[in-house]
Amino acid sequence: MKIKKLALVRHGESIWNRENRFTGWTDVDLTAEGVEESYRAGDMLREEGLTFDMAFTSYLKRAIKSLDCILDRMNLDWIPVEKSWRLNEKHYGALQGLNKGETADRYGGELVQLWRRSYNTPPEPLTEDDPRNPRFDIRYRDVPPDDLPLSESLKDTINRLMPYWNDTIFPSLSERDNILIVAHGNSLRGIVKHLKNISDDDIAGLNLPTAIPYIFEFDSDLKVVNDYFLGNPEEIEKMMKETASVR
Numbered sequence: 001m002k003i004k005k006l007a008l009v010r011h012g013e014s015i016w017n018r019e020n021r022f023t024g025w026t027d028v029d030l031t032a033e034g035v036e037e038s039y040r041a042g043d044m045l046r047e048e049g050l051t052f053d054m055a056f057t058s059y060l061k062r063a064i065k066s067l068d069c070i071l072d073r074m075n076l077d078w079i080p081v082e083k084s085w086r087l088n089e090k091h092y093g094a095l096q097g098l099n100k101g102e103t104a105d106r107y108g109g110e111l112v113q114l115w116r117r118s119y120n121t122p123p124e125p126l127t128e129d130d131p132r133n134p135r136f137d138i139r140y141r142d143v144p145p146d147d148l149p150l151s152e153s154l155k156d157t158i159n160r161l162m163p164y165w166n167d168t169i170f171p172s173l174s175e176r177d178n179i180l181i182v183a184h185g186n187s188l189r190g191i192v193k194h195l196k197n198i199s200d201d202d203i204a205g206l207n208l209p210t211a212i213p214y215i216f217e218f219d220s221d222l223k224v225v226n227d228y229f230l231g232n233p234e235e236i237e238k239m240m241k242e243t244a245s246v247r
C-alpha cells in the first residue's frame, strides 16, 4: 500500500514572536533564529528521507521565507508552490501589535486565553477605516472584500480555510505523493482539527511550536493512518508549553 505524506510546518520565529506581540495578518519578517530553525526543519525533513511534489503557503512573508529555507535545504526549490490568503494566520483584530503579556496584565489572563484559544470568540475587530484593514492592502485585491476579516475566531479561520483545503490542497494529494504546507500556528491548528476530528474544546490544548515538522500519513483511500512530529519529544513538549503561555 502506498502511503502519502503531508507535512505541516509553522514558520520559524518571527520578530513579533520574539517580541511576544499578537501578529495575525501583520506581515512581519523572521528573526535570524527563525531563519536558522527553518533551515533546520529542512534538514530534518531531508534526513527523514522525505521529498515533496508540491508546497502551499500563505501570503505572509514569515511563512513564505520559512518555506524557501526548507526547500533550499531539501534541494526542492524547483517544486510548484501555491500561495493563498486562506492559509494566513487567524486575524487578531485590534490585538495585532499588542504585547501578549501586557494585554494579559490589562484584561486578565483568562480573557486573553479566550481570545487566543477559544473556538468561537474573536478579539475586538479593527475598525473599517483602520489602515490595517486588509481591504487597503494590494495583495488582497483579488479577494471579494466581504471575505476579508477585521478579526477572526478559530472557527472563522477554519471557515475561510476549508474551501481551499477541500478544493485545492486535499485533491492535490490524490495526484501527488507528498505535499508540504508552511503556514501559521492557528491556520495549521485548523487543519489538524479537521484531520484528527478534534473537538471545539480540545483544540485549545494544541500549541504548535515554530519550525517543527508535523507529519500526517494517508492510506490509498486518503484516510489518515498516522501522525507524528519530527524531533526530540521532550524538547517538543517544552516548546509546546512555551507556545501555550503568554509569558
Ligand SMILES: O=C(O)[C@@H](COP(=O)(O)O)OP(=O)(O)O
Residues within 6 Å of the ligand: 010, 014, 017, 021, 022, 023, 024, 025, 089, 092, 116, 183, 184, 185, 186, 243
Ligand atoms: O499571530 C500570532 O501572534 C501567532 C500565534 O499566536 P498565538 O495564537 O499562539 O498567541 O501567529 P504565528 O506566529 O503562528 O503567525
